[in-house]
Amino acid sequence: MIRALFVAMLGFAAPALADAATDAFLEAEAVTATQVATVPAALNDKAWDKTPVATFKVSAQRSVRLNDKKANALLEQPGFGEIRVRALASPTELGILVAWNDATRDVLRTDETNTFADSVAIEIPTSFGAGKRLPYVGMGDVDMPVRLYMQRAQTKGSVANEYVAAGFGSLTRVPKRQAAMAMEYDSGTKLWRALFIRPLTVEGSSLERQSLVPVAFAVWDGARDERGGYKQLSAWHVVKMPTPALDLAYAKYLSWGYGPGELGDPEKGRAIAETVCVACHHLPGKTFASPGVAPNLSNIGAIASPIYLRESIVNSSGVIIHALQPNAHYSKSSPPDKNGAYPNADAYQWSATEPNGKVISRMPPFNVYTPDQVGDLVAFLKTLDGTKK
Amino acid sequence: MSKRQLAMVMDLNKCIGCQTCTVACKTQWTNRNGREYMYWNNVETKPGDGYPKKWEALGGGFDAGGNLQDGVVPSRYSEYGVPWDYNQDEIMKGAELAPQADPTVGPNWDEDVGAGDFPNSYFFYLPRICNHCSNPGCLAACPRSAIFKREQDGIVLVDLNRCEGYKLCIAGCPYKKIYFNPKLSKSEKCIFCFPRIEKGLPPACAQQCVGRIRFVGYLDDAEGQVAKLVNQYKVALPLHPEYGTQPNVYYVPPMSGPRKFDKFGKPIEGSDRIPMAYLESLFGPAVHDSLKTLEGEMKKRKAGQPSELMDLLIAYKHSDMFRIETKRPEGFSLPVLK
Numbered sequence: 099m100i101r102a103l104f105v106a107m108l109g110f111a112a113p114a115l116a117d118a119a120t121d122a123f124l125e126a127e128a129v130t131a132t133q134v135a136t137v138p139a140a141l142n143d144k145a146w147d148k149t150p151v152a153t154f155k156v157s158a159q160r161s162v163r164l165n166d167k168k169a170n171a172l173l174e175q176p177g178f179g180e181i182r183v184r185a186l187a188s189p190t191e192l193g194i195l196v197a198w199n200d201a202t203r204d205v206l207r208t209d210e211t212n213t214f215a216d217s218v219a220i221e222i223p224t225s226f227g228a229g230k231r232l233p234y235v236g237m238g239d240v241d242m243p244v245r246l247y248m249q250r251a252q253t254k255g256s257v258a259n260e261y262v263a264a265g266f267g268s269l270t271r272v273p274k275r276q277a278a279m280a281m282e283y284d285s286g287t288k289l290w291r292a293l294f295i296r297p298l299t300v301e302g303s304s305l306e307r308q309s310l311v312p313v314a315f316a317v318w319d320g321a322r323d324e325r326g327g328y329k330q331l332s333a334w335h336v337v338k339m340p341t342p343a344l345d346l347a348y349a350k351y352l353s354w355g356y357g358p359g360e361l362g363d364p365e366k367g368r369a370i371a372e373t374v375c376v377a378c379h380h381l382p383g384k385t386f387a388s389p390g391v392a393p394n395l396s397n398i399g400a401i402a403s404p405i406y407l408r409e410s411i412v413n414s415s416g417v418i419i420h421a422l423q424p425n426a427h428y429s430k431s432s433p434p435d436k437n438g439a440y441p442n443a444d445a446y447q448w449s450a451t452e453p454n455g456k457v458i459s460r461m462p463p464f465n466v467y468t469p470d471q472v473g474d475l476v477a478f479l480k481t482l483d484g485t486k487k
Numbered sequence: 488m489s490k491r492q493l494a495m496v497m498d499l500n501k502c503i504g505c506q507t508c509t510v511a512c513k514t515q516w517t518n519r520n521g522r523e524y525m526y527w528n529n530v531e532t533k534p535g536d537g538y539p540k541k542w543e544a545l546g547g548g549f550d551a552g553g554n555l556q557d558g559v560v561p562s563r564y565s566e567y568g569v570p571w572d573y574n575q576d577e578i579m580k581g582a583e584l585a586p587q588a589d590p591t592v593g594p595n596w597d598e599d600v601g602a603g604d605f606p607n608s609y610f611f612y613l614p615r616i617c618n619h620c621s622n623p624g625c626l627a628a629c630p631r632s633a634i635f636k637r638e639q640d641g642i643v644l645v646d647l648n649r650c651e652g653y654k655l656c657i658a659g660c661p662y663k664k665i666y667f668n669p670k671l672s673k674s675e676k677c678i679f680c681f682p683r684i685e686k687g688l689p690p691a692c693a694q695q696c697v698g699r700i701r702f703v704g705y706l707d708d709a710e711g712q713v714a715k716l717v718n719q720y721k722v723a724l725p726l727h728p729e730y731g732t733q734p735n736v737y738y739v740p741p742m743s744g745p746r747k748f749d750k751f752g753k754p755i756e757g758s759d760r761i762p763m764a765y766l767e768s769l770f771g772p773a774v775h776d777s778l779k780t781l782e783g784e785m786k787k788r789k790a791g792q793p794s795e796l797m798d799l800l801i802a803y804k805h806s807d808m809f810r811i812e813t814k815r816p817e818g819f820s821l822p823v824l825k
Binding site: 164165166167168170206207208209210211212257266267269325326327390422423424425426427428429430434435436437438439440443 | 488489491492521524546547549551552553554555556557558559560561562563564567569621622626627628629630631632641651652653654655657658659666667669670672706707733735
């Protein structure tokens with residue numbers, strides 16, 4: 099306790115004490131918010147040009163596989179690749195501007211049944227900060243919900259909604275939207291820009307007195323039939339708020355794996371992954387497991403942070419994620435009910451409920467590995483960024 | 488899954504293709520608010536492309552192991568067909584009757600075309616609604632658990648508050664009987680007229696059926712016509728059972744009708760006008776026994792002997808075709824509609 103206080107005090111006095119891992123993490127994953135009196139609600143306000151821009155990778159979600167034949171074929175074509183993000187913070191609001199290049203403007207259509215709209219969303223954990231782990235990047239998980247802000251392009255402007263979610267399939271609209279959102283396409287530069295402004299404090303969730311606000315992004319390309327789980331998403335990033343001083347403890351947690359030598363040898367990690375993990379997961383070129391039994395890891399490095407990967411290996415039940423299509427496989431070997439209905443196949447459920455009511459991950463905790471081996475595994479998984487097969 | 492299952496049997500030998508069911512459904516449910524292009528009930532000519540166009544080639548359903556299969560979301564322009572009107576005002580001023588669009592596809596586009604060459608051509612009508620399957624492909628595809636089977640009768644419904652319009656249900660349904668409402672950005676489908684069912688009335692399509700082809704009742708009601716036709720006589724069969732969804736609309740397959748003619752115009756004894764292989768491709772191998780039973784019972788009746796099956800299918804009283812007493816599971820209360 100005393101030591102923690104000491105560290106915190108030092109932190110206030112000298113933020114430069116952040117270690118090499120924290121520096122590397124912030125360099126790679128942070129967008130710095132500039133302090134303003136009020137966050138401008140206009141996309142073309144000059145204040146946005148004056149704040150630093152961060153470029154983040156987005157990658158098609160492959161951890162789950164859905165059942166649209168055409169969208170599955172389009173998944174093989176290159177996506178947007180990256181988005182550019184800016185942030186402004188006022189004493190009461192946080193504004194985030196997302197920009198990305200898109201050759202075509204696709205909007206919600208009221209005359210066609212099989213087209214999709216360009217869309218964008220950001221998510222922020224409901225609860226975060228020192229001592230709290232990051233939620234699963236794809237809409238949170240059972241214990242760590244997220245707040246989501248989403249816009250779908252329509253002929254004029256966008257349809258904007260605010261949601262809470264605690265994992266796949268749990269997205270639920272917040273009846274009274276508190277965030278302001280706007281979305282605009284420049285047909286000359288082929289650029290989408292989308293603005294999200296949320297109050298620092300909303301019911302049940304506050305960004306106040308936080309120096310690092312985790313945020314993740316998703317963009318949907320209508321031309322690739324993207325919607326729902328067909329999306330291009332980023333890893334967790336952080337908004338570095340103008341105040342208070344850097345929370346060193348939280349920064350240290352988030353930046354595990356960014357320091358030199360922290361991650362270990364990806365080739366040793368590959369050897370473990372390609373003999374053990376492949377029993378349930380798909381890896382590039384290693385697709386023996388029945389599709390859907392477990393998340394496909396072929397580009398997991400692009401969306402999962404090292405700390406998340408470490409936690410989900412050693413303490414798998416600490417992160418409960420239900421399958422995205424829990425009813426997509428039924429058990430033909432089980433007897434059907436009197437109406438001929440077969441029950442769901444257990445093998446395709448990612449979670450299970452124990453007799454005492456506790457929900458656990460169907461992946462056992464792999465705590466048999468030494469910290470070095472876990473570092474090797476994470477190093478390997480981080481190489482799976484979708485750029486090579 | 489559901490405690491009971493409401494089912495429908497359609498006797499294809501009595502369908503005259505009048506589309507009264509289609510119109511009953513349309514005026515009741517789909518003539519407004521983005522549903523104009525939808526036909527929750529349609530009657531198509533078989534063999535034929537059907538509605539939406541070539542729906543049998545659009546995927547969905549399950550493989551033999553029970554795994555959901557990829558499917559395609561049809562286009563309003565090229566598979567369903569955009570509703571059009573005719574120039575009714577202009578023809579009063581001397582114009583020729585013409586559609587106010589250049590339609591290329593529609594819900595009954597290939598009516599009566601069928602297959603085969605004169606004088607041995609053939610076709611029959613196939614009315615289609617949602618099959619309210621026991622393992623629905625739409626429900627399996629929904630990542631939001633927005634689709635559910637009602638406990639008390641197995642009717643498959645969409646919770647529009649949870650639907651986000653992802654259209655995976657449309658890809659997942661092998662019968663393409665769930666539709667996207669582009670005005671509401673949500674999926675909608677045949678609801679088996681559940682508000683009517685709750686009042687003890689049959690669905691509008693069944694009530695209005697001119698040919699009296701539709702039986703409605705619970706599968707576990709052993710005394711009911713539906714259970715007798717499906718389970719006792721085994722003459723009513725699901726459409727495309729190989730799609731693996733366990734459909735709950737059953738069809739009495741079409742009997743072959745007049746025999747084929749030889750080159751002199753004489754009937755060929757024992758010939759099948761509708762090829763058995765084609766019927767088997769629609770209703771599975773059980774179609775052979777079903778037709779044998781139907782022919783046997785028909786012979787008995789012709790010989791003046793009693794046949795319960797023939798009496799059932801004749802349906803002397805229309806009201807006898809519906810057994811919809813709403814026996815609900817103990818402790819069940821109807822959800823309040825908002």
